[in-house]
Amino acid sequence: ITQAFQFVSTGNAELGFVALSQIFKDGKVTQGSAWIVPANLHDPIRQDAVLLDKGKDNAAAKALIEYLKGPKAAALIKSYGYKI
Structure with a gap:
């Protein structure tokens, strides 16, 4: 997850699955754009x-x-x- 974030945050990848905590603070996305995978599409982690x-x-x-x-x-x- 950290490596995916590194690639995306540096622009070396156009998109990637990263940990929500890497881009989210106090109820909002803090950088870039995001699509949060709906909870009904996966088992809880x-x-x-x-x-x-x-x-x-x-x-x-x-x-x-x-x-x-x-x-x-x-x-x-x-x-x-x-x-x-």
């Missing part, structure tokens, strides 16, 4: 966070997981076009 056993005692890892569960992270995630 789930993105999850997990805390591995190796990090279970890592305070920073635990804090990140708790942050991701909170309202500030939810608002930020939504501002880039993702659904929670």
Whole structure:
């Protein structure tokens, strides 16, 4: 996805499928033009966070997981076009 965005954003490709978060902020497309694929044309794309056993005692890892569960992270995630 990042490489597709690089090609499109530099003009080396006329169009491409890129992550919505790369061109979307606060409810609008921030650069170029876009066609957002309607949700009824694809299965939801789930993105999850997990805390591995190796990090279970890592305070920073635990804090990140708790942050991701909170309202500030939810608002930020939504501002880039993702659904929670």
